Amino acid sequence: xxxxxxxxxxxPRRTWRGTKNMIMxxxxxxxxxxxxxxxVLVMVSVFAKGGSILxxxxxxxxxxxxxxxxxxxxxxxxxxxxxxxxxxxATLIAVPLGVMxxxxxxxxxxxSKFARLVRFMAMVMTGVPSIVMGLFIYVVWTLNFKLQGFGxxxxxxxxxxxxxxxxxxxxxxxxxxSLREASYALGATKARTVLTIVLPAASSGIVSGxxxxxxxxxxxxxxxxxxxxxxxxxxxxxxxxxxTALSARIFENAKExxxxxxxxxxxxxxxxxxxxxxxxxxxxxxxAFATRxx
Amino acid sequence: xxxxxxxxxxxxxxxxxxxxxxxxxxxxVLLILALIAVTMTNRARPVLGHMGLDFFTSSTWSEHxxxxxxxxxxWGTVYTAVIAVTLAVPVSLGVALFITQIAxxxxxxxxxxxxxxxxxVPSVVFGLWGVLMLAPHxxxxxxxxxxxxxxxxxxxxxxxxxxxxETTAQADKEAAYALGATRWEMIMxxxxxxxxGGLVGAVMLGLGRAMGETxxxxxxxxSSAQIALSPFKSGDSMPAVIANQWGEASDLQKSAxxxxxxxxxxxxxxxxxxANRIVQRSMQKSRGA
Numbered sequence: 001x002x003x004x005x006x007x008x009x010x011x012p013r014r015t016w017r018g019t020k021n022m023i024m025x026x027x028x029x030x031x032x033x034x035x036x037x038x039x040v041l042v043m044v045s046v047f048a049k050g051g052s053i054l055x056x057x058x059x060x061x062x063x064x065x066x067x068x069x070x071x072x073x074x075x076x077x078x079x080x081x082x083x084x085x086x087x088x089x090a091t092l093i094a095v096p097l098g099v100m101x102x103x104x105x106x107x108x109x110x111x112s113k114f115a116r117l118v119r120f121m122a123m124v125m126t127g128v129p130s131i132v133m134g135l136f137i138y139v140v141w142t143l144n145f146k147l148q149g150f151g152x153x154x155x156x157x158x159x160x161x162x163x164x165x166x167x168x169x170x171x172x173x174x175x176x177x178s179l180r181e182a183s184y185a186l187g188a189t190k191a192r193t194v195l196t197i198v199l200p201a202a203s204s205g206i207v208s209g210x211x212x213x214x215x216x217x218x219x220x221x222x223x224x225x226x227x228x229x230x231x232x233x234x235x236x237x238x239x240x241x242x243x244t245a246l247s248a249r250i251f252e253n254a255k256e257x258x259x260x261x262x263x264x265x266x267x268x269x270x271x272x273x274x275x276x277x278x279x280x281x282x283x284x285x286x287x288a289f290a291t292r293x294x
Numbered sequence: 295x296x297x298x299x300x301x302x303x304x305x306x307x308x309x310x311x312x313x314x315x316x317x318x319x320x321x322x323v324l325l326i327l328a329l330i331a332v333t334m335t336n337r338a339r340p341v342l343g344h345m346g347l348d349f350f351t352s353s354t355w356s357e358h359x360x361x362x363x364x365x366x367x368x369w370g371t372v373y374t375a376v377i378a379v380t381l382a383v384p385v386s387l388g389v390a391l392f393i394t395q396i397a398x399x400x401x402x403x404x405x406x407x408x409x410x411x412x413x414x415v416p417s418v419v420f421g422l423w424g425v426l427m428l429a430p431h432x433x434x435x436x437x438x439x440x441x442x443x444x445x446x447x448x449x450x451x452x453x454x455x456x457x458x459x460e461t462t463a464q465a466d467k468e469a470a471y472a473l474g475a476t477r478w479e480m481i482m483x484x485x486x487x488x489x490x491g492g493l494v495g496a497v498m499l500g501l502g503r504a505m506g507e508t509x510x511x512x513x514x515x516x517s518s519a520q521i522a523l524s525p526f527k528s529g530d531s532m533p534a535v536i537a538n539q540w541g542e543a544s545d546l547q548k549s550a551x552x553x554x555x556x557x558x559x560x561x562x563x564x565x566x567x568x569a570n571r572i573v574q575r576s577m578q579k580s581r582g583a
Contacts, residue, residue: 021476028396031388032405035452038445039412042423100319108316118320121327127499127566128330128559129506131533135555136330139337158326165323191312219416222508225537247418247509251537254422254513262426269419280414284407 043273050270053263061267066232066249072260076268078234082245083275086149086228087218089238090156094217095210097157098164099199105165106172107194119169125162133158134223147229149243155223160213167209171202204290211283215276221247246272330559338553340546349553355519357539362550364557366519370436370531371558374511375504377440377525382448383497389448390455395481406456413449420446421510434516437525439534442510447500454499458492458576459485491576498569506562508533532558 054061057074064075101118109115137155145151175198183193199206229242230252246268253265342349345362352363393405424442425434432438462485470480486493516528517538530538532554543551 017476017479021478024478024481025396028388028392031385032392032408034385035389035412035448036408039408039415041427042415042420045423045427046419097319097322100316101323104313104316104320108313109320115320118323121323123570124563124566125323125327127502127506127562128327129508129533129562131506131508131536132330132334132555132559135536135552136334139333139552140329161326162323165320189306189309191309194312215414219414219418221416221418222533222537226540247416250416250418250422251509251513254418254425265422265426269422272416273419276414276416277411280410 046266046269046273049263049266050268050273053267054270062271065234066244066264068232069256069261070258072263074264074267076246076249076264076271078231079244079246079249079268080271081234081236082149082228082243083218083247083272085236085238086152086224086243086245087156087214089150089153090160090217091210091214093153093157094160094164094213098161098210098213099168099206101161101165102168102172103194103199105169107190107198122162122165125158126166128159129222130155130159130220131222131225134226137223138226142227147227147242148240149228149235149238151227152224152243152245153238155227156217156220159220159223160210160217163213163216164210167213168202168206171205171209172198174205175201204286208283208286208290211279211286215279215283218279219247219272219276221251224248225251246275334552334556334559338549338556340549341553344546345550349550350557353521355535357544357547360546362547362553364532364550364554366521367530367532367535367554368557368561369521370515370529371505371533371561373525373529374436374439374443374515374531375501377436378443378447378504379497379501381440381444382451382500385444386448386451386496386500387455387493389452390459391481391485393452394456394459395477395485409449409452412445413453417446417507418509421513424510425513429514433526433528434514435526435528436515436522439511439515439531440525442514443504443507446507446510447504450503451496451500454496454573455489455493458489458496458573461492461577462488489576491579492573495569495571495573495576498565498572502562502565502569505531505565506533506558508537512537 061074063077066075105115134155142151183197231242231244235243250265250268253261353365354361354363466484470484511531512534515534518528536551
C-alpha cells in the first residue's frame with residue numbers, strides 16, 4: 001500500500017532547475033535589500049545626528065549665523081539662505097531658457113539637422129561633470145566679477161539647462177496634435193498657439209520635471225567651490241561679497257576633525273535632505289494629480 | 295489699385311521674435327559647450343607649456359617642485375569608477391529584474407520610489423556619511439570611494455536597465471514559459487539576450503557618472519598621488535584633487551587643475567558617447583525586431 005502511495009505522489013519533484021530558479025529569485029530579491037541597506041544607514045545617521053542638533057536648537061539652527069569651526073552650537077542660517085537664493089536664481093535662469101529650447105526642438109526644429117545637433121549636444125551636456133561646469137564658470141565669470149552667489153547660480157543653471165530641455169521636450173511630445181491644429185484653424189499664430197495652448201497643456205509635466213532638476217541642483221557642491229567663496233554671516237545679495245550654501249558647508253565640515261563642526265555638518269545635511277525630498281515630493285504630487293485628472 | 299492685399303496678421307513680428315528666441319535658447323547649449331572647450335583649454339595652456347605631454351604621462355605631482363603629472367589621478371578616476379561599476383552592476387541588474395519580472399504589481403511602485411529616493415540624496419551627504427561613518431572602518435581608500443560611488447550610480451543604472459528590460463516582447467517571454475522554462479530560465483533566454491545592448495549602455499553611463507563625481511570621492515579617497523593596485527590603498531581622482539587643492543593653489547597649479555578638468559571633460563564625453571551609441575543601436579534593433 002505504501003509503495004502505491006509513493007508511486008502515485010504527483011507533486012512535482014524537486015529538480016535542480018527548480019532549485020536554481022528559487023536561488024536566483026532569492027538573490028534578485030536580496031539585491032533590493034542590498035540597495036536599501038545603505039539608504040537606510042545614511043538616512044538613520046542623517047536624521048539621528050542631524051536631528052539632535054537641528055531640533056535641539058529648533059528655529060535657531062535655521063536662522064543663526066555659523067559659529068567658528070571649534071565652537072559648539074547651532075547656526076546654518078546663512079547657508080540656508082544662500083542655498084535658497086542661489087538655487088532660486090539658477091531656476092529663474094535655467095527653466096525659461098530650457099523650456100524655450102525645448103519649444104524650439106519640438107515645435108520648430110523637429111527632425112531638422114540643427115535640432116538634431118542641439119538634442120545631441122544637450123545629451124553631451126548632461127554628462128559634463130559638475131566640477132567641470134564649476135571651473136568653467138570660474139574661468140568665464142568669477143575671474144571677472146569676483147566670488148559671489150550669482151556665479152554659483154550660473155554654474156547650477158548650466159547643469160540644469162540640459163535636464164530641463166530634455167524633460168520639457170518629452171512633455172511637449174505628449175500634447176496631442178489636434179490641439180495645435182484647432183488653434184491654427186482659429187487663426188492663431190504659432191507663438192500664440194505655443195504660449196496659450198501647448199504650454200498650458202504640458203505645464204504640469206514641465207513643472208514637475210523642472211522641480212526634479214531644482215532638487216538635483218540644490219544638492220550640488222562641486223560647482224560652488226570655485227564660484228561663491230565662503231562666509232559665516234548672512235549675505236542677502238547674490239552680487240556683492242562671498243556667499244555660502246548648505247552643500248558647501250557640509251563639505252567643509254566633513255573635512256574637519258572637530259566634533260562640533262561635524263555635528264553642524266550633520267545638521268546641515270538633514271536640512272539639505274529635507275529640502276531636496278520636499279521638492280521631489282511636490283514634483284511627484286503634481287505628476288500624480290495631473291495624471292489622475294486625465 | 296494697390297498690389298497684393300496684405301494678409302499677414304498683426305502678430306507677425308511677435309511671432310517671428312518668439313521663434314527667434316526659441317532658436318536662441320536652443321543654440322545656447324552649443325554656445326556653452328563650445329565656450330567650455332575653448333576657455334578651459336586656453337586656461338590649461340600654461341601647464342601644458344610647462345610640462346608638455348609629460349602632463350599626461352608623468353606620475354609625479356608635486357606642487358612645491360612645480361611638477362604636475364596627471365597620471366595618478368587618471369588612474370584613480372578610472373580605478374574607482376571601475377570598482378564602483380563592478381559593485382553596482384550586479385545589484386542594479388538584480389533590482390531591475392526583480393522590479394520588472396518578479397515583484398507583485400503593488401510592490402513595483404514603492405520599489406521604484408525607493409530607488410529614486412537614492413538618486414535624490416545629495417552626493418555631499420553620501421560623502422559626509424562615507425567619511426564619518428564608513429571611513430573609520432575601511433580607511434580612506436580606492437575601495438571606500440568605490441563603495442560610495444557605487445551607491446550613487448545604482449539608481450541611474452537601475453532605471454535605465456528597467457526601461458530596456460521592459461521593452462522585452464511579451465510573446466518571447468510566453469514562448470519561453472510555454473517551452474517549460476522556469477522564471478530564471480525565461481529571464482536568461484528571453485529578457486537578457488533582448489536587453490544586452492541596452493544594459494551595456496546603462497553600465498557605461500554609470501561609469502561616466504562615477505568618473506565625474508567629485509565631492510564624495512574627494513572626502514573618502516584619501517588624497518595621495520600614488521598609483522596603487524590595491525583597492526585598500528589611498529589615492530586620488532581627478533575631480534577629487536581639483537576640489538581638494540583648489541583653495542591653496544598657485545597660478546600654475548590652478549592651470550594644472552584646469553588641465554585635469556579638461557582631461558576629465560574629454561574622458562567623460564567619450565564614455566557617454568559610446569554609451570549613447572550602444573543604447574541607441576540596441577533600441578533600433580529592438581524596434582526593428
